[in-house]
Amino acid sequence: MSQGCVVGVDIGGTKIAAGIVDSQGQVLTHQRFPMVAHSGPDAGLAAVESAIQAALAKKSPGCHPRGIGICSPGPLDPNSGVIINPPNLSCWRDFPLADKVSKKHDLPVKVENDANAAALAEARWGAGRGYHNVFYTCIGTGIGTGIIFDGVIYHGRTGTAGEGGHMGIDPAGPRCGCGKRGCIEALASGPAIARRAQQKVRAGAVSKLTSMAGGDPATITSYMVGQAAAAGDAIAQDVVKETLDLLGYWLSNIIDLLEPDVIVLGGGVATMLVPYIDDLRRRWSGACVNPWPDRIPVVVARYGEEAGIAGAAALLA
């Protein structure tokens, strides 16, 4: 019996992940390859092509791919499938990725921003399933967000909406990689959490983090902060508390503007914050003008490492 499946491709600045995803959102295969992100456009395309071929080679015989979904760092145009000018993928400038791949395989191809795609996978198959309005955020090395209304990615004017990680909550705050000051990404992503912990330890705070980092504060990570906080370290707990304050304030803004039906938390930092979800909810509830912020469910994403592949596949589902 023929079984619908989709090829999902997740392009990053240094690697490509690709796999086969079934119609229930199960990631059946998952492989990783290097990405040549800063060579010419053909080399970049060849890397994507290799990943697709490798994924296709692993599919079961009864699985007939209905299409290829690709997620990539933006900016890109999800309607035309053109990659515009991502800083992390200098190989492509106004590059018609969807057309190039589609011609090669004679299959429909969709291209989407990675956080939007992951949001769609959560709404369709994951923790956001059954909700009309889904606000998804992936908190990790950066903070990505995606908005799903009634099963459809909210794109805005040109497809570059949903950049909630670059909402600023402090005009005098640290400068984000995007150039703006005080983006939540610059305040509460993994590197930002690590940096705040490093500063405290460098300033002389006594903490388990020092020994966990082998005596070198520069190697403290957000993961270590989570471990140390769970083990009762007061400095790490302070850093977690500050992070919850920042994320709670930011999420209160999201709730007051969008009042989503559900908030889906993904990414490594979100995983670390799972024990503190009630604290986070208390913070945003205290800040919202919305009368029922504490009734908004907050759930942990279904997809972790495979969010990109599942998201890419969801574009064709």
Add this chain to the structure above:
Amino acid sequence: MSQGCVVGVDIGGTKIAAGIVDSQGQVLTHQRFPMVAHSGPDAGLAAVESAIQAALAKKSPGCHPRGIGICSPGPLDPNSGVIINPPNLSCWRDFPLADKVSKKHDLPVKVENDANAAALAEARWGAGRGYHNVFYTCIGTGIGTGIIFDGVIYHGRTGTAGEGGHMGIDPAGPRCGCGKRGCIEALASGPAIARRAQQKVRAGAVSKLTSMAGGDPATITSYMVGQAAAAGDAIAQDVVKETLDLLGYWLSNIIDLLEPDVIVLGGGVATMLVPYIDDLRRRWSGACVNPWPDRIPVVVARYGEEAGIAGAAALLA
């Protein structure tokens, strides 16, 4: 010939405005009445009823009302037409306003948050006409916002989305009336602008504002700040510049999250800022991660004082 028209009712904390609006969004009549916002529910309803009767008495003979639209401070439930618990309207708690008015007149009645309603009037008949995604903000005594997607008010989970005036951009900022710190309303509404100017003058700054306020800094208004800035007063210009910085930062957040097709500016403060719209755009363009923020049109609202009546009527249009 029968001509479609709608009764629009705009309930505020101290007054009710009511009028007749035609199918092109022309406000044909406009009257004001006192609102008894803090007596019992029947007295509040009677005040609304008087305003409706007065509006109906002024309609032309050929105009047959198709319904009654009412806008009110929230929170309220736009689906059921129930007023929940607005601080400025203590007369009503879980009050089924739409049902009560509808039974009296045997006409469809819709109830909506005032900024959402005004946003709809702009999208349907005003400065946002022809755009899919409209972000409307009314900057005056407070900062209200409304989001229109494809001609429909975006309501969120329970109808209380779109509270963009309570997006915070400074967790250490001044406390807003809503209780949160650093809401854009607490930073850049008319009273916030006046307060910043008053502080400068009290601190000894030499400014025309002192004489404009008759020597009493406490009576400086945002309107005076606009006048003085236009006349070249350096202190007033500083206050305007700070206001543009704050609004530009806030709007960069809106653009990065929603990437609207158009931004519609209404309210007295927005009118004061019309000469500075290019400066405002420069500020948000500098802050956005969105690649084309400078291409988003920003337009001045069609409706001023009549925004509430037109908005209420738009609910039935």
